[in-house]
Amino acid sequence: MTRLKAGGPAIAKQGILVAFIVFMIVFSLMSDRFLSADNMMSVFRQSAIIGVMALGVTIVVIGGNLDLSVGSMLSFATVLVVDLHDKIGPELAIPVMVLATLCLGAVNGFLIGVLRLNSLIVTLGMLSVIQGLVLIYSGGQNVDIADQRGTWFAIFGRGAVFGIATPIIIFGALALLFHVIMSMTAFGRRVYAVGGNPTASVFSGIPRSQVVFTTYLISALCVAIAAIILGSRVMGSQNTVGQGYELQVLAAVILGGTSLLGGAGSILKTVLGVLMLAFIQNGLILMGQPYYTQWLVTWVVIIVAVWLDVAAKRGRLFSPIA
């Protein structure tokens, strides 16, 4: 297999950051509310759910795979934690939900890591399977929490610490933690190696199956955390609440410059990708654009960003050579 070569000067790799700054400037010129502290905070808060999920998916993608099941997994986890909240109380509902979600991640991890099935097919299948599970579990009914004011469960989605909304804190802390894991630990190094060249990894004594399996567990854990934030914020859940999240999450990861070929990418740049996506959508809303324009603009931006990124690496905009 010929692979794209990474490398090149450090500055050339900062295409995403440059695009981000340009966007912020353009939007702030077009709307004076855009840069207000209130608006910034609300964008950060809203981006936390997609952000937390994108952290997990980034690790999966660096490991050389995809995870498209995170959307319906989010529906599953949110419905479960909200439904169990009133039945067994939040202190039990949370661990039960986390465990159940991890089991779904383990299924992904087993099929892809151990049986070596194609991740696109497996997680696309799991997307439907899990949505089916949700509907079976709930019988098609939406769920909600009765005592929305009295429960401490509200802290995750609605609370704040030192004036900063909890979701932002959770997202920030996780991003930092994952950044450290990916850049400073043996596990992180192994994920890069397995994603970059699975054969050479095996020749280096790296337990490839185990590494891939773990990336899916991490991804599921992130979904579970996102579900806690979502359930706590809404205090209820529709059966299909997570529908479409998988694409938004993937968009953020790609925007962050993580290579879909595996072996390259960065947690901190995913955070940038998440924020950029959120700010684009927020900016367009402030300008009164409908949601379908947001999607159009979002994907145009992604494609241009990816193009600039590749162009910077090979040193020219149009090139017949990789």
Next chain:
Amino acid sequence: MSSTQEAALRLQGIVKTFPGVRALDGVDFEVMPGEVHALLGENGAGKSTLMKVLAGMYQPDEGQIIIAGQPVRMTTPIEAKAQGVVLIHQELSLVPEMSAAENIYLGELPVKSFGRVDWKTLEERSNAILKRLKCSFRAEMTVARLSIANQQMVEIARALTVEARVVIFDEPTASLTDAEKVVLFDIINDLKARGVGIIYISHRMDEIFTLSDRITVLRDGAYRGTLITADTTEDDVTRLMIGRSLDLSRDEEPPSFGKTMLEVRNLTCPGLFEDVSFTVRTGEVVGFYGLVGAGRTEIAETLFGLRKAASGEILVDGEAVDIVSPRAAIAMGISLVPENRKEQGLVLQMNCRDNMTLPQIQDLTAGPFVSHGAELAIFDQYRDRLAIKTPSWRQSAGVLSGGNQQKIVIGKWLSMQPRVLIVDEPTRGIDVGSKSEIHQLLRELAAQGYAVIVISSEMPEVLRVSDRIVAMYHGRIMREFEIADVTEDTLVQAISGIKSEKTP
């Protein structure tokens, strides 16, 4: 060469820089029609880069390319090909899922009406070319199913589809057998007779002296001089290239062997190797010599836990062991430098240091974190010891020159301080200076008490590094030689399946 004749191709003052590296620093070079011009230089000297400039893959920062008296600008390989300049890459660049025929005519497939591919013409033409190359496989074969040597032939076949003015061979023989080499040399002489200019890059002096008319030497990206092959010696060339003569002697200090570190008894894997038994002692280098496909790599892979033997026993330090995975092998102190650096040895987009420390990353972890200092210490130590040329440890391994990539892989496994070190074709693509250093290093390692297995298809190499030579043919051990008793003739006989004397 008569000076009145117009050069087929001339380069003047070529400069090419990459971040942190001045890969070419004002290089002049020319090739006449009907001349074989060899290009020599250490790993990372800039040979491949110069050829990529020629083939339109890189744009030079400065300098001129002149073809048949006209300055030209070539911005793509297609334009270069149109000018009659064809490059046969050092690294294979085929599409593995496609047939040999499709690869040969990739980009210019013969078509019928409505743009449909004309399969019949395609296959006829491809098979004709393969026949000219004396290849035994058919053009319909999928490339992924061909051996590396045959893939190399496909790569060469690709160059023969156009009327070439200049053909560039970048280390074409690195993975060819002797028989295949003979065929390749015939082809080169044939092209030469037809007035094509040939640029030939290789680290093998014998080839360069048989084939070439002139030799140009590069050093650190700079032009060092051009010699006429007939009037020069290997020593002259080497001195120009590395600044000193080579010490090719074996230190005659009597080796001292210790206990048996590795013992293999009746190891069998049907279809690959049969009834293989041998021992390696500490302080000893055992060379495995044979033709490509003799089963040597497969034995190494079995010892490293990558394959399962059907029957037989492996004993490490006197203990029977079951090596179920590379991880298990590493834990037992076995290291394998694999034969294919790009696929098995390196994570190309990862930096040099991380590649080198990959197998021991867990051991370099202090508390939760990998120790940056410990990693750098290892990298620095082996960079110096193996003279690895890279601007910084941060450079991704994929952009290093071929030989320096190989050194990273060797460093990676040496730094594990194994009890048994297996190296499979350790000097493929390595320059003469470093090659002799690596040979020296293997001897030193043995002297320090390592048990070393060297798999090689190069006779001078096994003769130089081994204390004992195991000759293999078709998955069987034909004979074992003490280094004192071996002659080239008996060795050649043994690996061609001619049994003369019984193994003691």
